[in-house]
Amino acid sequence: MGIIVQKFGGTSVASVEKIFNVANRILEEKQNGNDVVVVVSAMGKSTDELISLAKQVTSNPSKQELDMLVTTGEQVTISLLSMALHEKGYEAVSMTGWQAGIQTEPIHGSARIQNIDTTRVQNALNEGKVVVVAGFQGVTEDGEITTLGRGGSDTSAVALAAALNADRCDIYTDVTGVYTADPRYIKSASKLSSISYDEMLELANLGAGVLHPRSVEFAKNYKIPLVVRSSMERVEGTYVLEEANMEENLVVRGVAFEKDITKLTVFGLPKEIESLSSVFTPLAKHNVNVDIIIQNVSDKKLNTLSFSVKTDELQDALNVLENNREAIGYDHLEYESGLAKVSIVGSGMISNPGVAAKMFASLSEEGIFVKMVSTSEIKVSAVVNEEQMLAAAEKLHETFGLSKVNQPVAAVK
Amino acid sequence: MGIIVQKFGGTSVASVEKIFNVANRILEEKQNGNDVVVVVSAMGKSTDELISLAKQVTSNPSKQELDMLVTTGEQVTISLLSMALHEKGYEAVSMTGWQAGIQTEPIHGSARIQNIDTTRVQNALNEGKVVVVAGFQGVTEDGEITTLGRGGSDTSAVALAAALNADRCDIYTDVTGVYTADPRYIKSASKLSSISYDEMLELANLGAGVLHPRSVEFAKNYKIPLVVRSSMERVEGTYVLEEANMEENLVVRGVAFEKDITKLTVFGLPKEIESLSSVFTPLAKHNVNVDIIIQNVSDKKLNTLSFSVKTDELQDALNVLENNREAIGYDHLEYESGLAKVSIVGSGMISNPGVAAKMFASLSEEGIFVKMVSTSEIKVSAVVNEEQMLAAAEKLHETFGLSKVNQPVAAVK
Incomplete structure (x- = not known):
């Protein structure tokens, strides 16, 4: 019994059908007796579509207005996912970045999270609700809408997990975990059962696309166990921890x-x-x-x-x-x-x-x-x-x- | 020199091209030396599209989540319109309902405006910016996103005009003004140069679709002169005032x-x-x-x-x-x-x-x-x-x- 934060990326919520699949994954965790906070991205390619709409207006859109525009993408997902949870008979409530208390520095397009006021999220959890939060977005102290830049939803999830003192942060993605090498190119690559924050950070910085370095840094600083796992397949993922599983006894992990x-x-x-x-x-x-x-x-x-x-x-x-x-x-x-x-x-x-x-x-x-x-x-x-x-x-x-x-x-x- | 509030409905902002047309109308007023606050609806049929997306998830969506969903529609318009104004070399800033301080009662789908804190809008006007506000939406005291129901953007515009002590509120629509009868059916119908609030209120309540009764009531209570005019054609509209033009000497006005x-x-x-x-x-x-x-x-x-x-x-x-x-x-x-x-x-x-x-x-x-x-x-x-x-x-x-x-x-x- 604790708090689990789950994050689902754009491909995992790309259609109404996939949103129901995500709802099922959430309810499994809920049925385990945990409180669940879910962080989601915009559906499929919708962020790209919004940006291309902006490009039809101007070749050089203001970053502030672009943030205003693209944050609607996650707002659509959170409402639809909450409705899907209701449809399955569960209580759920959606929250935008500002509603979830995610305060950032006043920079548009790539703001860093400065503080999270979890009152609203915590109150909803206390009422037994699943809380569905818009990833990638926050608000400045002055009430301007900001975005966190690339990998922003991962960062939202890990930061919320830290602020809520969550037991675990599960990053659901389109791969089944972290591999010793990119399995699209290295046929003998195998999935790691665990990896340390520092190793993950190096891999992330080296372009291994599974997690954004900022989210790993956050997890490391607040010692939040991360799990990278597949939203489609029911297999064990990879744990990202302070100390990776030593029994594997690997000098090089990836x-x-x-x-x-x-x-x-x-x-x-x-x-x-x-x-x-x-x-x-x-x-x-x-x-x-x-x-x-x-x-x-x-x-x-x-x-x-x-x-x-x-x-x-x-x-x-x-x-x-x-x-x-x-x-x-x-x-x-x-x-x-x-x-x-x-x-x-x-x-x-x-x-x-x-x-x-x-x-x-x-x-x-x-x-x-x-x-x-x-x-x-x-x-x-x-x-x-x-x-x-x-x-x-x-x-x-x-x-x-x-x-x-x-x-x-x-x-x- | 004063404050003019302009409202443009969904058909007036249905495409990028139409958004530029709206930008031109705004800049004409700005060039007259006025401060301009613009209230816009969602683009064309986008609200209907969002609702149909919700219906794919559940036949009975929660009103709270539906508000969360549909308010993204106006948020898209405000950002694109601000970008269009930037593209034309003017300073502009978009604001959602909550950013514009539009506080409503805690009812989803048809909330009434309770209070408007104009600080943010006024500050932006003082900086010489055109302020582009999302119509139809507000926020409760507890920070929940609400919508104002049918004709909501008209109400947003008139309420903002009242709160800002504006000189005038121009409702741009797809007709050129208020007619003595619906000109689609009564060929001899003619456009009125003016009409009183009370008359407009009766006409609006009787289903004359130009203005929503709530917005007329607001205008009457705060004595905000309304003008109903066409966003496409450059012709005089109809003034809605305390006392209609008596020289027309009409016992019946519509x-x-x-x-x-x-x-x-x-x-x-x-x-x-x-x-x-x-x-x-x-x-x-x-x-x-x-x-x-x-x-x-x-x-x-x-x-x-x-x-x-x-x-x-x-x-x-x-x-x-x-x-x-x-x-x-x-x-x-x-x-x-x-x-x-x-x-x-x-x-x-x-x-x-x-x-x-x-x-x-x-x-x-x-x-x-x-x-x-x-x-x-x-x-x-x-x-x-x-x-x-x-x-x-x-x-x-x-x-x-x-x-x-x-x-x-x-x-x-």
Whole structure:
């Protein structure tokens, strides 16, 4: 007997039929004697449809008005889901973000949650109702409607779970859990029974799309157990916890990979203390996300600096650097596109030196040349040629024993 | 220089193109140096579409959840209209009902406005912005989203005009103004340059669909000049004011008519003081709207009571009366459907005795038999056979000189 927060994404509520399927999942938890708070996204592609409506009005819609527009999407879902629960004979009440007390910073399009006043939700739970909350949305202190940006509904769910001191937050999605690698590409990938917050955070940041990094961060900070599971199939999901299941005894728990990476090199940079900041400050100001950074300091007066960006941000990066050429004082730029990043993630690395060395040896065996490297305490990333990405990922998956994880491999939709 | 409230209905904002047309009308008023508050409905048929979505979930949706659902319709319009105003280079901000401070009683589906806190609207006006408010919706003191029922957006507009002490409230619609009779049926009908609140109220209650009675009542109570005008055609509309233009010197200012009326007669009612209330209390409890009531008191112990209802409420009325037969103690029921109500409305009647007599004489000339009569200070209604309704209306329109009103007859869309 406790509070369970469940989150269902857009594909899980894409039709009236699917909404009834979701209602059934909710009622199972309710029948277990738990209080249930449900967070839902907009139905299917309805957010995209609303945005395309805005684009018919203006090519550059105000973010405030766009928030006003797109938040109607979740509002439709919460009302229909509540009606479906009523139809099944249960008490339920829908709440928009502002009604659920989700207060955010005053930024449109990607606000962070600052505070949740759970009074209204708690009162409804006390009356025995299922509470259905609109995900992805909040309200500023001044009463302006905001949205939380990508992965916002996950964040709404985890934040509500934290504020309500929930026993668990279940993230229902279109996959059955978190895998050792993306099973669409790595056939031997298997579902993990558990993973630590830190590992999940690295995987999420590396582009494993199951959970948004912000929601994982929230869960970690408030120690909310997360479960990633399928809304369609009745199989066990993956627990995201403080400490993952140690009996699996994995040094590396997952392999992630991402293509469309470009390596950009700045030649002839003055060897001054301000050089790095003179390059990266203007890039940050223009929202160019820089990933791996390598600086070759030599004896000479001038430095060479390389960093990686997503290829679709390359043009922005080049523009920013060229517009700031005098201020930075570099000689010339070079770039290499068609690259990919392959990463291994696992808490076990901390106590296992030589993991990176094993990784490089393994890639070298396959004749894969590593162009850039980046490491954290629980992650090693290597930049390789795009056409070698999958071979690299498969090799690492095998090298670190992930193909033998004792989990039944569930089908992925 | 003052505040003008403009209201645009669903057909005026049914497409992106029409939304830009509305933006132009707003900017004309803004360019006149006025502060403008705009109230809009949901786009075209979108409310109907949302309701049909709900009906796919349940045949009997909760009114609270239905309010949650349908209020998204106006929210979509306000954001798109604000974007259109931005696109034209003007500052604008959208507000939902709750953001605009429209507080209602805690009733879903047909709440009355209790109070409007205009702080937010006034602040935005002070910043030079056009304020675009979602019509038809409000919020209870407890933060529940409500809707105002039929004609709700008119009521939102007039109530905002009252609360803001606006100079005028312009109701843009798909007709060019208020007519002496419905021009779709009475070819000689002409547009009135002005009409009094009381006359408009009678006409609105008699089913002249231009304005909802509640909005007229609000305008009357707060002495807000209303203008009914076309959103598509650039012609003068009709002013609704305390005192209509007297130079037109009309005793009767309009003829209204409505079909699908049924006369219901209760025979053998005990001649007791409670009799009337024993019939009408249960009908009211079941939301059966009774219009004209006639009681024939005779010398005998028993009374006969007749009243009219809309034909689509007949079955409800019969059920209620039959279920309460013992408590009421009547003998039997009879009813006659296929009737219509024809009414004349005009403030001038108060000082003109004999208007009703002239009406009856005129109908009698046409061989039209009057089955029931009801009068107010500024209205006479007669129930006639449905097939004689238009003949009666045309005859009365001519008898009271309405075909000669000195107004250019504008086209009606």
